[in-house]
Structures are given as structure tokens and as C-alpha cells.
Amino acid sequence: MNINMTFFGQMLSFVILIVFTMKFIWPPLNAALEERQKKIAEGLAAADRSQRDLAQAQEKANEALKDARVKANEIIDQAHARANQIVEAARNEAVAEANRQKDLAQEEIAAAANRAREELRKQVSALAVSGAEKLLHREIDPAAHRALLDELAAQI
Incomplete structure (x- = not known):
């Protein structure tokens, strides 16, 4: 065997392999690599956009x-x-009601005092008439008058 021929045969088969690879294998492989690079670049760009969107969304959420x-x-x-208005209104209403109740009680007390005075006047006048009757029925004596007046005063 001749080394030169073997060498040329190997060179020729290598050149054929290179031409075949450049023509049929390399373009689809290169296209796949470029497509993969595009997808990676798009993914990175989408990640950047989503980070910006997330930051904006967080700002909006904070606002x-x-x-x-x-x-x-x-x-x-x-x-x-x-609540303060309601409490104040209730307080004012309670104060007004208390004043009204106090006024009613004072009017009631005044009316009861007037009734008592009238009753006392009636009793005094009855006692005075009774005393006058007793004075007129007895003889006129200053000591008897004094005793009778003392008795009337004790009854009043």
C-alpha cells in the first residue's frame, strides 16, 4: 500500500465529509442555535419586562x-x-330631661305646700271659730282668755 494514495483517499473522504456537513448538517444546526439564542433573548427581555411590571404593580399596591x-x-x-356628637346630644337631652323633672318636682312641691297652707288656714280658721265660740260661751275673764289662747296656740 502506498501511503500517498491512502493519504489522498483520507483527504478526499475528509473533504467530502466537510462539504456534506457544511451543506446538509451545519445549516439546520446553525438555524437551531440561532433560534435558541432568539428564544433565550426573548425570555430575558420578558423577564426584564415582568420585573419592571412587578415593580410598578408593587408601587401601585403600596399607593x-x-x-x-x-x-x-x-x-x-x-x-x-x-360618636362624640351622639354622646353630646344624649348628655344635653339627659340634662334637659333632668331639668324638666326638677321643675316638675318643684311645681309639685309648691302645689303641695300651697295645699298644706290652705289646709292649715282652714284648720286655723276652724280653731279660731271654735275658740271664739268657747270664749263667747264662757264668761269674759282675762285669765280664762289667756288659758284659752295658750291652748289654741298649742293646737296650732
Whole structure:
């Protein structure tokens, strides 16, 4: 065997292998690699976009949470103010009712005092008439008058 011929045969088969690989194997392999690179680049771009979107969503959520807290505080303040108004109104109503009850009691006391005075006047006048009758029925004597007046005073 001749080494030169073997060498040329191996070179020729190698060149055929290279041409075949360049023509039929390399283009689909290169296309698959480029497609994979595009997909990876698109994935990275989508990841960046989603991170930006996530950051924006978190900012919006924080703003919404702040607004909700502000509104909740406003509602709580309004509720406290309304509760204070209700308590104040109830207090004023209770004071007015107490004053009304006090006025009624004072009127009742005054009426009872007037009735008692009238009753006392009636009794005094009856006693005076009774005493006058007794004086007129007895003889006129200053000592008897004095004793009778003392008795009347003790009854009054």
C-alpha cells in the first residue's frame, strides 16, 4: 500500500465529509442555535419586562394601601366625631330631661305646700271659730282668755 494514495483517499473522504456537513448538517444546526439564542433573548427581555411590571404593580399596591389607610383613618375620625356628637346630644337631652323633672318636682312641691297652707288656714280658721265660740260661751275673764289662747296656740 502506498501511503500517498491512502493519504489522498483520507483527504478526499475528509473533504467530502466537510462539504456534506457544511451543506446538509451545519445549516439546520446553525438555524437551531440561532433560534435558541432568539428564544433565550426573548425570555430575558420578558423577564426584564415582568420585573419592571412587578415593580410598578408593587408601587401601585403600596399607593392603594396608603390611600386605603388614609380613607380608613378618615372614616375612623368621622366615626369618633359622630360618636362624640351622639354622646353630646344624649348628655344635653339627659340634662334637659333632668331639668324638666326638677321643675316638675318643684311645681309639685309648691302645689303641695300651697295645699298644706290652705289646709292649715282652714284648720286655723276652724280653731279660731271654735275658740271664739268657747270664749263667747264662757264668761269674759282675762285669765280664762289667756288659758284659752295658750291652748289654741298649742293646737296650732
